[in-house]
Amino acid sequence: MADKTRGGQFIVKETKCEDVFTPEDFNEDQLMMRDSVKEFIDKEIWPNKDRFEKRDFAFTVECMRKAAELGLLGISVPEVYGGMGMGFVDTVLVCDYISGATGSFSSAFGAHTGIGTLPITLYGTEEQKQKYVPKLASGEWFGSYCLTEPGAGSDANSGKTKAVLSEDGTHYKITGQKMWITNAGFCSLFIVFARIENDKNITGFIVENDPNNGISMNEEEHKLGIRASSTRQVFFADTKVPVENMLSERGNGFKIAMNALNVGRIKLAAACLDAQRRVITNATKYANERVQFNTPISHFGAIRYKLAEMAASCYAGQSATYRAAKDIEDKIKDREANGESHQDSELKGIEEFAIECSILKVAVSEDIQNCSDEGIQILGGMGFSEDTPMESAWRDARIARIYEGTNEINRMLSVGMLIKKAFKGHVDLLGPATKVQEELMGIPSFDTPDYSELFSEEKEMLGKLKKAFLMVAGGAVQKYGPDLDAHQQLLMASADILIEIYMAESTILRTEKLAKKAGEDAVKEQIAMAKLYLYKAVDVVTQKGKESIISFAEGDEQRMMLMGLRRFTKYTNMPNIIGLRETITTKLVSENQFCF
Template sequence: MATTDNELLRGGQFLVKETNCEDVFTPEDFTEEQKMMKEAVIEFNDREIIPHKPRFEAKDYALTEEVMRKAGELGFLGVAVPEAYGGLGMGFVSTMLTCDYISSGTGSFSTAFGAHTGIGTMPITLYGTEEQKAKYVPKLASGEWFGSYCLTEPGAGSDANSGKTTATLSEDGKSYKINGAKMWISNAGFCSLMIVFARIEDDKNITGFIVEFDKENPNGITLGEEEHKLGIRASSTRQVFFNDTVVPVENMLAGRGEGFKIAMNALNIGRIKLAAACLDSQRRITSIAVNYANERKQFKTAISEFGAIKLKIAEMATNAYVGESASYRAAKDIEDRIALREAAGNTHQEAELKGVEEYAIECSILKVAVSEDVQACADEGIQIFGGMGFSEETPMESSWRDARISRIYEGTNEINRLLSVGMLVKKAMKGHVDLLNPAMAVQEELMGIPSFDTPDFSELFAEEKQILANLKKVFLMVAGAALQKYGQELEEHQQLLTAASDILIEIYMAESALLRTEKNAKRFGKETQKEQIAMTQLYLYNAVDIVSKSAKEGIVSFAEGDELRMMLMGLKRFTKYTNYPNVIALRNIIAEKVKAENKYCF
């Protein structure tokens, strides 16, 4: 594995540097400790969550709190917390793994777990003083206390820094009084601690505070009624009102005006963990759907024999495999970056902050891609069940409802699409990712005469690698020309950025699957990876279509005349196969394997 600064790609560099398959982490690389953790989490989920799904759907908030306490007793709430503060001190991959496998029983528990372990606890472990961490983190790691995160307000959603909640310093300088209202606060109904963001005087940026909450002595805090939601029904979601809530000055988190930075970095962690939280849902939905398809007979034939159903099963399994590949690739990159920073003398706190921040682009990509895939998976799951899928008696409809929130929280997918490209451009301007030279090379290639030599594609994935390299050229061509035309005003062209983001997403996801499959084919033998090879080829085929459509949309929005013609010709050249795969045959290979195993089996 890559362990030196020179070997480990920086965030966003996947676009301009080649990655060797040996340097990516895959789920097949889990350590024995990680495999044991995975089994323990699955066993907990199967025992404590899935059998009680009807109670979660009936808005049994007390059950959510009870199961959270049990998760705390088993150490699951403290996987990412350093041992010094009562946690297990495990690495970032183990944190992702726990979040992945504990989240599939119901979105209600997944949301409570994610809000507590991520944005409820991590701001203190990452930004807290030694005193704050010693006082609060052990209680959060054990489940004695639960955390919530109070950022969103009625007038401040995606524009988080525009919040109106105020913090006023007392005359004796010993405390702040917080006044304001927060909304959509997960875990509000049973939390003992809130991370609250408020503005001091006319500061440009908000400030973070650690606020204790005791229902017997509420200190000016009142809660709204539980929100009645489309999904995640037993996740406690309430408005929180602060009326002269007194907070000691020592409970300020980081420095004055640092709240926006805390909020953004907490969301980076939240985004990649949200991707993880959508993975096992896809595996389970696919397994449940294929169980039903194997048993359900129409026209005296199991519906899993029908090509239209095989198409759905193959696409569901493929997206799950690809999402898993990309999520664990990024998780290990973050873990390695944290280790490098610690080796260089950073504190664990600084190392983790900078390690996650380095891969903020990948975190946004994963949040968008996997949240949309889990929704599509649940949607097709309903369709496979037919009329029964629409009934509350089957698990599909609740899975569909629970999946819907994933595209909204931790920053909407629209915001994350804009962020992924925006952050990449900023990294390029800082010199962290060299986009300029590769973009100029693509421009020169467009002006030159294309090669008509027949390439040698005899090696596994030789053509797929060539296509991936060409898709990267498409992004550089479109983004480079758009940046040249609009400069700093590019961020105002949101539809263009969205199109560029869709190209970026498909490149990262397709490449992650290819690298995983190539690595496993080399070490386990190509014959053991027949279905994984088919999934990798199928995903890339679909990605080429998405890239072609998005790039064309972008090009025709700003180019004209000779430039337009040249770029459209380049797009055609860069999205062309020499040997087109037989897509239907690929889907059949995947579906037959899933059918035979009667579950998602990769």
């Protein structure tokens, strides 16, 4: 299985359901880990949500130490450095279930275990790893990550922070300002990015947090959400850093930053999943309890619509996140089996699926925002009140579309990286795109297809949606060539098509695999969610495809492409969408929780 998949290849390849990993495939150890993390959150975090909302930073630190005692800060850290050495799926699983109760704790946990620790485990020398990683894995020390500056956000490589080598060559003096630094208020160590002389690219450094070494901070930021996540500006004034604390090579900082963000993106997607499950469960319980016109509001179609849509998007997010996580894990294991070090294998394995990581970051962060917004709506006035968890869920969700690279940046990255892979020969886009052009010139088949098997029409539709992407993206590349980067609205529209295809396909493949194992009758609600999600995806492809084609094609070419888009988004048998929603909501309401 490890050799079958390359990042981005899903757009030109038909994947079999047997070749995707799903949450139903968790082994016993993973289920035990999931349950222990849920128990920790339900016992230590969820009952104390008000303390996080009141900006109790000390309590955040206390909870981080408790997580450390359970070994949760070292899940992905190799055992030789004091961690648990678990696989990538296990890492994502912990990120998923540890993040549901509050964004404050989730952000502290994610910043420490991800961008605060991973740069050292992935890029550090053996001496650096031996010195720092065991302290980070055990919770003796906490990590932080200093990349963003007042003038360097999405353009991360434009930072002005300077690193000047001392005359005796023993240390660098770092001077500059960093902002929006998570965990700054209680960290022991910073990963700092600075520029040496006039280098084209920034360089990474491991900097111990010592206020007597030219390090100072502003007060805690007052934020819309994640209120008890420590967020400060950090100032460095001739901060001395030993030369041996340079991370990787000079000028390699931008690459370190981007690869750390790739990991962060899929983990951020995972961190939104349990938040969605809890929002849906709370909304369902309230809808069952709230009576209006002598009827529980869960019986009203307007509410049932919302619950079904919320459930389908969460189910899709789970499906796609664990599919990608296992693909990454398999790639890491494959490289290790071929003799590469764990360090290099993990770097290359994650880099291979950077497209999927960006797709997931965008899709799932927007799903949790929509989900929590609808959660507020279902609760009505109570949802707007601080007495219920809905308003804090909505506020906490908002940051997810900004950090780890804004969703706009990630949209453009996903398409840009795919095109670069095509030029490198890693994904064959040209051949399939050429076939689509030939198909547009040909006469369409009027044969009645056989849709007797589960998802046969849906799989055919997925194939057509992929053709729509290849038609749009291929036409855009042909029109603008290397200048395509300048056409951001076109890139983002193409990205939305790419995102919906990956999410819908992951959902259908998971459900097909589940149906083969348990039988269709046992998973009729999952089948309904998969069909509902695809239907919505087709709408997005139709809208974004039309918008794209009209922006770059004219005359006969435009008419031909629009005709092709209609062909590629046309159902033979239109699903009964209201019926699908009813199937989903009936199960939710009867179980009184998200149960998929």
